[in-house]
Amino acid sequence: MELIVALLIGTLAGSGVWLLLRPRTFQVIVGLSLLSYAVNLFIFVMGWVRGGRPPFVEPGAVVDFARFADPLPQALVLTAIVISFATTALLLVVLVVARGLTGTDHVDGQEPDA
């Protein structure tokens, strides 16, 4: 299980970095999205990869904490998802504006041979 998750994160991050280094703005934004998925999964598995463990305990009950998942990484992932969603939306707007103003979708605002 851990190996599969690790490979998945690695594949996502690798594809993300590759796309981030491409010259077109759309590729960059897709790359950033893939990277943020990889990072979100990475934060999530910092609370260990185990199934069937709820992140909350019943009030009043005496519990064995080893049988429960750590709720903090899940809270962190939620925050990270919201923030990266918002900033990606902002970047998308800037990207469209840049396309309109410069007339090209190259990240430097001009074609390399122009």
Place this chain on the structure above:
Amino acid sequence: MSWSEHLPIVPVVLPLAAGALMLVLDERRSTLKAAISIATLLLLLVAALALLRLADNPVAPVYALGDWPAPFGIVLVADRLAAAMVLLAAVLGLAAMVFSLARWHRAGPRFHSLLQFLLMGLNGAFLTGDLFNLFVFFELLLAASYGLALHGSGTGRVRSSLHYIVINLGASLLFLIGVSLIYGVAGTLNLAHLAQRIPQIAAADRALVEAGAAVLFIAFLVKAGMWPLGFWLPSTYAAASAPAGALFAILSKVGFYAVLRIWLLLFGGGVGSELLFYGGMATLAFGMIGMLASQELGRLAGYSLLVSSGTLLAAISRSDGAVTAAALFYLVASTLGIAALFLLIELVQRSREPGADVLAVTAEAFGLADAEEEQPEEQSGTEIPAVMALLGLSFVCCALLVAGLPPLPGFLAKFGLLAAVLAPEPIPARAWALLALLTLAGLAAVIAMGRAGVRIFWAAEERSVPRVRLIEITPIAGLLALCFALAVAPGPAMRYLHDAALALHAPHGYIESVLGRP
């Protein structure tokens, strides 16, 4: 609970409330918005001063959000350094706001709210005592800074903002990876609790924590503009509008602040000091060469910011209380000086066309062309005589500050820094290298600023005298007057920053403030 116990949250809540309020106000009510902004910033200044007084004692005021106890809830810690940075941010915010009242605040939508949110993010990042909360405040201030970097629009701004946003989004992802690696090993995110836990971590897991911290620090150093992570900085800052540029002068210091705080707290200034030193030296050299090569004043100011970042990073790598104290004084002086320079550049370049035409295009886009061009008497403030003399004088002051020449505090700061670096016997080779590079950087700054000044103020046949409003020159004069005050009576500030530095190097005080005495 007395009012002063709630003081640490005020610098975060106040700009948030004001910014949110101004979001619902109509864009056309710019006078009302300006009044709210200025009132908020004045209140913020008062709160920051009160916080400074409160912070100036051995036990730092700690504010537990929601009254959850320390390692579980999020805390705000207003120790001396945090309070000083909050005050610096408030001063720069006020200066930028007053400056923008002449024309910039109408050059695009939501300027007032963005500025308040930026200040909120800055204050939160300075005050927070929790690693993930630091991430949230970083994102807040970055999101507001994206908006401010784009303020005024125009092709140049959009192009450089695109790079700025992409780089900082990448850095934020690295931040998250670092935080989760540290959390995965140490099991806590509270900085004080982390500082307690990290020495107890088994040797096998220590490498993982250090790797996490290294990833985290890359994110901070991108903000601080360390070579080779700072190539985006000069072009973005040069393209930003003048008030935004002035505020961005403290933005790069947030990265430095985070490095200083977390490195000293969690690792006691041991691991990675070579990296900080060589990185800082490379930044210093790169900024110096960049200053000499800049054709344009905006880029010159951007590179001088890199020089200041490099100096600070190389200085703190010594992890010695006296050196850190001098570095903090340098931070205050150089931030004030560079912010004044960013504001000044716009005024100086007003009669030179490139800056003016971008503004004209923007004003047209927002239907302000008439107000800007044909009815100048409707602008706020009065025109002042002897404009060129005043601008020239201010420029000389900025040049002295940036180059670190007497009588301004840039000199005191650099002198203090070198004296502290050269204090121990025998003097290490690194200290000589820093001395040489710092002196060279000062020379380069004199040459670059002198050349720019000659070109602007003395070779003046074909140029018209710029129209400058009193309200625009006031914030510059204010910032420079603060610098003069720091030069005339540096005692209290130096004493305070010295205590702040010593507290940074003795983290048990911070830990006890947050977690209580064991």
